[in-house]
Amino acid sequence: MTQIQFLSVSLFLLTFLTAGPLCLTLTHAASSGGKWALLKPNIGVSAMHMQLLNNDKVVIFDRTDIGRSNISLPNGKCRVDPNDTALTTDCSAHSVEYDVSTNSVRALTVLTDVWCSSGSVTPDGRLIQTGGFNDGDHAVRIFRPCSGCDWEEINSGLINRRWYATNQILPDGRQIIIGGRRQFNYEFYPKTLATKAYNLPFLVETSDPKVENNLYPFVFLNTDGNLFIFANNRAILFDYSKDMVVKRYPQMPDGNPRTYPSTGSAVLLPLKLVQGNVIGGAEVLVCGGGLKGAYASAANGSFLGALNTCGRIKITDPSPQWVMETMPAARVMGDMVLLPNGNVLIINGGSAGSAGWEYGRNPVLNPVVYRADNPVGSRFEGQNPSSIPRMYHSTAILLRDGRVLVGGSNPHIYYVFTGVLFPTELSLEAFSPSYLDPGSANLRPKIISPVSQTKIGYNKLVTVRFTVPGVVNKNLVSVTMVAPSFTTHSFSMNQRLLVLGGGGSVTTVGRSTYEVGVMSPGSGILAPSGFYMLFVVHQQVPSEGIWVQIR
Structure with missing residues (x-):
């Protein structure tokens, strides 16, 4: 100082x-x-x-x-x-x-x-x-x-x-x-x-x-x-x-x-x-x-x-x-x-x-x-x-x-x-x-697979299976990856969020159970190798995340 x-x-x-x-x-x-x-x-x-x-x-x-x-x-x-x-x-x-x-x-x-x-x-x-x-x-x-x-x-x-x-x-x-x-x-x-x-x-x-x-x-x-x-x-x-x-x-x-x-x-x-x-x-x-x-x-x-x-x-x-x-x-x-x-x-x-x-x-x-x-x-x-x-x-x-x-x-x-x-x-x-909020509970997804700590490669199809308690709007489902940041003095270093797409539409695979395919990031320029939190988001309501390691 x-x-x-x-x-x-x-x-x-x-x-x-x-x-x-x-x-x-x-x-x-x-x-x-x-x-x-x-x-x-x-x-x-x-x-x-x-x-x-x-x-x-x-x-x-x-x-x-x-x-x-x-x-x-x-x-x-x-x-x-x-x-x-x-x-x-x-x-x-x-x-x-x-x-x-x-x-x-x-x-x-x-x-x-x-x-x-x-x-x-x-x-x-x-x-x-x-x-x-x-x-x-x-x-x-x-x-x-x-x-x-x-x-x-x-x-x-x-x-x-x-x-x-x-x-x-x-x-x-x-x-x-x-x-x-x-x-x-x-x-x-x-x-x-x-x-x-x-x-x-x-x-x-x-x-x-x-x-x-x-x-x-x-x-x-x-x-x-x-x-x-x-x-x-x-x-x-x-x-x-x-x-x-x-x-x-x-x-x-x-x-x-x-x-x-x-x-x-x-x-x-x-x-x-x-x-x-x-x-x-x-x-x-x-x-x-x-x-x-x-x-x-x-x-x-x-x-x-x-x-x-x-x-x-x-x-x-x-x-x-x-x-x-x-x-x-x-x-x-x-x-x-x-x-x-x-x-x-x-x-x-x-x-x-x-x-x-x-x-x-x-x-x-x-x-x-x-x-x-x-x-x-x-x-x-x-x-x-x-x-x-x-x-x-x-x-x-x-x-x-x-x-x-x-x-x-x-x-x-x-x-x-x-x-x-x-x-x-x-x-x-x-x-x-x-x-x-409790009022969003029926919209909240829960990821079934992949399991947390799964390793994924670049430019790979990732199939995400999830459940939703209420009615699903399949057009309002997305998958995001968020990098955990180092935060001090009002700046979060390495904070990064990617919205994944391009793998296919949402399909029903069972009662209240769905799958969506997404493509992982194409290279380390878009997502440097490491651990990310992966979320399914439905009508702006995210699931609890799982850890994935991209490399």
């Missing part, structure tokens, strides 16, 4: 006590659906980073230089770090494993500092987690989805320090790690034969000397194998294999920054496949963020209103242009989650200020669903509110049962639970979209 972010908590208290009642405003959008449930009031750590693994367990972690957490390390372990500014000997855990099926938490041991780090999952299901702060800025950490497993750490696994970087899985299974604080370059993991980092001038172009508004860039693997990279208010199409920019996209029309600390969020909208190939191209949606100057203004005690716009662009068009849309409420530090039915959930964040210690205001408690296939002007639908503000350092991820796991929020340098606007939040919630 910059020096100005390390304001003491006492200075923050003085700021908010003189800021007036506006600081306590809770922003609500019109609500119409969804249900909230508190899963755990205290998991011991604040969920700054989350990753769902293919054993239905979620790896959650915060940072190691924060002082004592609320959960002890296992087996009497302690972390000893003479350079730690908070606690040189720390016997508390800063990472946990959350078991979705049992709603239980297990403490994990991470030794190097994971603060503001990045990661993604390998084709065999391991979480590869990279970078962080201080002794963790060159570290690579590995977490395997196995019973009783813990972190493995490689202290010098990276070429350059990576703090606020973004990871993207490539078609060959490697990760490209892009940017980070004062790192205008990228590297690969595992390391290539040429063990070096490669300069990326675009990151220099989008950096502000006062505020690096290009951290945690939004990165997506395009359908041509190149990378769409968005930072600040601009984007490029980048050929990493040739180290060259293929295309420069227009600047977003309002000119405001959308990446950290003016933190908006972004998704690659669902890719629709026929016979294993994409039809209709690829589109990116970028929503919310902080006004230009919001970070500096917040440092001076003035909290500017967040952006209430989204920009949508077809990145595969020869002459792409941004189409701007207006959200029901302004939002900074929000998360965007792809739902199994292809809709986008926008959740968490505030309506004023910026990312950074104590810099966000006015929690937005109502999620919003964005229906990408609806006409412009009818795409946003407000949802029912949570009662827990989720501000700086909050997260949200999709679970296999269709719920969205929501956690985190710690706007403070250390854990602070009293005397502040937004206390450190250690709870986990689940948001159940309206497709999980």
Whole structure:
């Protein structure tokens, strides 16, 4: 963090006590659906980073230089770090494993500092987690989805320090790690034969000397194998294999920054496949963020209103242009989650200020669903509110049962639970979209085959058998694949949804039992090798997913 972010908590208290009642405003959008449930009031750590693994367990972690957490390390372990500014000997855990099926938490041991780090999952299901702060800025950490497993750490696994970087899985299974604080370059993991980092001038172009508004860039693997990279208010199409920019996209029309600390969020909208190939191209949606100057203004005690716009662009068009849309409420530090039915959930964040210690205001408690296939002007639908503000350092991820796991929020340098606007939040919630309402039970499919953990190849016919309790509209059945994402700081790395088609129509094979054939993605460019959640969707209501491994 910059020096100005390390304001003491006492200075923050003085700021908010003189800021007036506006600081306590809770922003609500019109609500119409969804249900909230508190899963755990205290998991011991604040969920700054989350990753769902293919054993239905979620790896959650915060940072190691924060002082004592609320959960002890296992087996009497302690972390000893003479350079730690908070606690040189720390016997508390800063990472946990959350078991979705049992709603239980297990403490994990991470030794190097994971603060503001990045990661993604390998084709065999391991979480590869990279970078962080201080002794963790060159570290690579590995977490395997196995019973009783813990972190493995490689202290010098990276070429350059990576703090606020973004990871993207490539078609060959490697990760490209892009940017980070004062790192205008990228590297690969595992390391290539040429063990070096490669300069990326675009990151220099989008950096502000006062505020690096290009951290945690939004990165997506395009359908041509190149990378769409968005930072600040601009984007490029980048050929990493040739180290060259293929295309420069227009600047977003309002000119405001959308990446950290003016933190908006972004998704690659669902890719629709026929016979294993994409039809209709690829589109990116970028929503919310902080006004230009919001970070500096917040440092001076003035909290500017967040952006209430989204920009949508077809990145595969020869002459792409941004189409701007207006959200029901302004939002900074929000998360965007792809739902199994292809809709986008926008959740968490505030309506004023910026990312950074104590810099966000006015929690937005109502999620919003964005229906990408609806006409412009009818795409946003407000949802029912949570009662827990989720501000700086909050997260949200999709679970296999269709719920969205929501956690985190710690706007403070250390854990602070009293005397502040937004206390450190250690709870986990689940948001159940309206497709999980009891009234939709008769429409909800249940997958019979294939079984979970099935391996499938590229461009193969996959026959999916399922049941539906009520009357089936065979014309409104689809099959989707969703990649589990690594989520932190309002961006879900490697989040990807594919709508499969081209295998045949739905047929009846028994009482309330049906089959549909679909073609798997044609290559690793469309779906990098690894584990995905596969869903059957009927009239916008998804089944519980199963895990499939494509390779």
